[in-house]
Amino acid sequence: MNVNFYVTCIGDALKANVAKQSVLLLEKLGCQITFLEQQNCCGQPALNSGYIDSAMAGIKNLIRTFEVNDYPIVAPAGSCVYAIKSYAHYLQNEPEWAKRAEAVANRFHDLTDFIVNQLNITDVGAKLEGKAVYHPSCSLFRKLGITSEPIALLNKVQGLELLPIANQQTCCGFGGTFSVKMAEISGEMVKEKCQHIMEVEPDYLIGADVSCLLNIGGRLHREGRSVKVMHIAEVLMSQ
Incomplete structure (x- = not known):
């Protein structure tokens, strides 16, 4: 194709x-x-x-x-x-x-x-050992209605265990220009998101929107966390 x-x-x-x-x-x-x-x-x-x-x-x-x-x-x-x-x-x-x-x-x-939904594939043959949290971005989850597709792909990654977290569907606080215009509120939102992530002690944080990963990953880095932040494409190409 x-x-x-x-x-x-x-x-x-x-x-x-x-x-x-x-x-x-x-x-x-x-x-x-x-x-x-x-x-x-x-x-x-x-x-x-x-x-x-x-x-x-x-x-x-x-x-x-x-x-x-x-x-x-x-x-x-x-x-x-x-x-x-x-x-x-x-x-x-x-x-x-x-x-x-x-x-x-x-x-x-x-x-x-x-x-x-177009290629009709869920198992791409990926392998990644460890525990992960998946963050559903607002753009995918709320605006585009893409909810099950990332999970279907990640569930087929050999060796990967997905962990649920509290308030998993809550916004990370990035929101494009929101993080600039409302920086203090945005900072509190990503702080809370990271708290929930660290409660389950994952090896990886995975997402399908790079902007969210930059925001959450930046906070995790400032906190000195060792969680590896990965876009789902990087996960699906892991061997």
């Missing part, structure tokens, strides 16, 4: 290994990857901050970029996928662009959603 890969800003600038492992995983599962170099930021920071007009040039460029073929588009970040699936709303005063946005958005998939 031919697949477009959307790298995301964080994958490009901060967590290149997540993007790399996502591509390698998709190739391992039989996909032929196309990377369209004209792709850009999804515009989420600007949209969340109310700078709709400023985001429009990037939004329209991204739409044009992915119109060059009709392949499904896979991204390792639910927050970006949700932002793109919201484009039509912001373009409602430009019906033709809204229609084009909807067509492109319908082809976008979170990595775990694509593997489970």
